[in-house]
Amino acid sequence: xxxxxxxxxxxxxxxxxxxxxxxxxxxxxxxxxxxxxxxxxxxxxxxxxxxxxxxxxxxxxxxxxxxxxxxxxxxxxxxxxxxxxxxxxxxxxxxxxxxxxxxxxxxxxxxxxxxxxxxxxxxxxxxxxxxxxxxxxxxxxxxxxxxxxxxxxxxxxxxxxxxxxxxxxxxxxxxxxxxxxxxxxxxxxxxxxxxxxxxxxxxxxxxxxxxxxxxxxxxxxxxxxxxxxxxxxxxxxxxxxxxxxxxxxxxxxxxxxxxxxxxxxxxxxxxxxxxxxxxxxxxxxxxxxxxxxxxxxxxxxxxxxxxxxxxxxxxxxxxxxxxxxxxxxxxxxxxxxxxxxxxxxxxxxxxxxxxxxxxxxxxxxxxxxxxxxxxxxxxxxxxxxxxxxxx
Amino acid sequence: xxxxxxxxxxxxxxxxxxxxxxxxxxxxxxxxxxxxxxxxxxxxxxxxxxxxxxxxxxxxxxxxxxxxxxxxxxxxxxxxxxxxxxxxxxxxxxxxxxxxxxxxxxxxxxxxxxxxxxxxxxxxxx
Numbered sequence: 001x002x003x004x005x006x007x008x009x010x011x012x013x014x015x016x017x018x019x020x021x022x023x024x025x026x027x028x029x030x031x032x033x034x035x036x037x038x039x040x041x042x043x044x045x046x047x048x049x050x051x052x053x054x055x056x057x058x059x060x061x062x063x064x065x066x067x068x069x070x071x072x073x074x075x076x077x078x079x080x081x082x083x084x085x086x087x088x089x090x091x092x093x094x095x096x097x098x099x100x101x102x103x104x105x106x107x108x109x110x111x112x113x114x115x116x117x118x119x120x121x122x123x124x125x126x127x128x129x130x131x132x133x134x135x136x137x138x139x140x141x142x143x144x145x146x147x148x149x150x151x152x153x154x155x156x157x158x159x160x161x162x163x164x165x166x167x168x169x170x171x172x173x174x175x176x177x178x179x180x181x182x183x184x185x186x187x188x189x190x191x192x193x194x195x196x197x198x199x200x201x202x203x204x205x206x207x208x209x210x211x212x213x214x215x216x217x218x219x220x221x222x223x224x225x226x227x228x229x230x231x232x233x234x235x236x237x238x239x240x241x242x243x244x245x246x247x248x249x250x251x252x253x254x255x256x257x258x259x260x261x262x263x264x265x266x267x268x269x270x271x272x273x274x275x276x277x278x279x280x281x282x283x284x285x286x287x288x289x290x291x292x293x294x295x296x297x298x299x300x301x302x303x304x305x306x307x308x309x310x311x312x313x314x315x316x317x318x319x320x321x322x323x324x325x326x327x328x329x330x331x332x333x334x335x336x337x338x339x340x341x342x343x344x345x346x347x348x349x350x351x352x353x354x355x356x357x358x359x360x361x362x363x364x365x366x367x368x369x370x371x372x373x374x375x376x377x378x379x380x381x382x383x384x385x386x387x388x389x390x391x
Numbered sequence: 392x393x394x395x396x397x398x399x400x401x402x403x404x405x406x407x408x409x410x411x412x413x414x415x416x417x418x419x420x421x422x423x424x425x426x427x428x429x430x431x432x433x434x435x436x437x438x439x440x441x442x443x444x445x446x447x448x449x450x451x452x453x454x455x456x457x458x459x460x461x462x463x464x465x466x467x468x469x470x471x472x473x474x475x476x477x478x479x480x481x482x483x484x485x486x487x488x489x490x491x492x493x494x495x496x497x498x499x500x501x502x503x504x505x506x507x508x509x510x511x512x513x514x515x516x517x
Contacts (some may be wrong), residue, residue, distance in 0.1 A: 307426060307450050308450075310450055313451050317403065345424075346425075346426075347424055347426075382409075383408050384447070385428055385447065386428065386448045
């Protein structure tokens, strides 16, 4: 066990499930045809694409013609935001989003500002939640789009989308959500959330990288980002990544099966055990997020007096993979924008770790983290000039 | 982003970590809200650093550079120690990823601050 990997970073990506890999395999060599071609093996590829579309539609509870395949979750977000913005410029110029979005949404919105759109970035409370009342107050006659993530990737807080969707029902604004962290992880349908557009990604749910999808409610107007062939109902030109799309379809089927078997609840139990174990053994620990509205996979904690990357590297030396909201792991010099928007003090944002569990994690994995991390924290606190010693 | 083996070694097993009784000079630099803070203590005899300790809040690069600067400064005269640069600290560690270069600056500044603190105390005494 000493050298085996304990992977606790499933919100970053997941391994491809064996059944997904198996489903994809034939589409690299035997069934390689371009689905736009007229001959038999091409028709088979087109058929495989449509079967995958049905599987994704079943996961999301929509019609298969409402699914647009994209190159990733980021592309789905970009297509929703830019696609709606430029399709509806005659109707208005105002877009509402939040301060805790994934960069795929946040940077798209910032780019839209440069194109002359007006943006409202909603605050969140200390648990990372947006209030529907605040959304209502921010709505204007010229609001054309509201985009709010379903669950946050760093802290796992799930937003009250249903309530927001209800108050948007009789408004002209379209409602988009980045559901990359929730699709296939918690049960819901697009009707539950009352959204017009919803982004998903295959590699967060045991599918391959390089494929995502955008749900587009029938009648929702959109401009494409990519111009070219007539693929995906003229909304996403480019020869389809058939192997990837088949992988997304297989991942969607697997996700439905796992949800039906309550795999999400088993993961939540392991996650709670990890959280309780760390709180029992480590002092000066702060919980980041919302215990009542949270992804089953995720726990985010701040360890006072020490820095996230240092903890992460010590864990890595033991074969344990986690992530951190510290500036030192982000490739920039800024701490997590999500934790800061929640009002977490900067030094505690630097000292945060995110554990995101998956279906393959075991009780032994969790116990190993509970056994190892307190010693790492103690060692780093001994090095820290901020640590006052055990109180 | 990848650290050299030497950075990882100085980070995992830092040398000269800790505090001392009655240091002759103390340097405190950085700010926790920026992600790193460092304290260096020195013991000086005949204008030479005979003992040196550090404590650092920060990432692997901050801890490794702190430890390395204390290694390089030990047994040097104060003037020699002041000539140490962050480039030397970096080179001794086998390089740092570009985004982490500022960490070596903190180590250099911490040592300078400790020496300045010692010298200002000496002036106060004379």
